[in-house]
Amino acid sequence: MQYFGGRTETCLYDNIKTVVSGQDEQGKVIWNEQFSKFANHQGFILRRCRPYRARTKGKIESGVKYVRKNFWPRVQTFTDLYDLYDLNLQARVWMDKIANV
Structure with a gap:
């Protein structure tokens, strides 16, 4: 939000x-x-x-596919709940430098 x-x-x-x-x-x-x-x-x-x-109908399926194919392969580390903060940071960098450009 x-x-x-x-x-x-x-x-x-x-x-x-x-x-x-x-x-x-x-x-x-x-x-x-x-x-x-x-x-x-x-x-x-x-x-x-x-x-x-x-x-x-919304078009959410395409957005999910985009994240799955473009963000997840770039994730460096993510093993458990303790890495959630780091995962969110990686997602933010990806959005700022790739997805929202």
């Missing part, structure tokens, strides 16, 4: 089970209870993509 200077107000999700539990008789979304609590705690609004409407 600090890196971007804030947070998003609304997050758009597909119908993944970790986020959407189902829908009621009127077609209104039923959010996964734990995820809904997380969203409330973090202060963002949940929105669901329209089913079978590819134009409303």
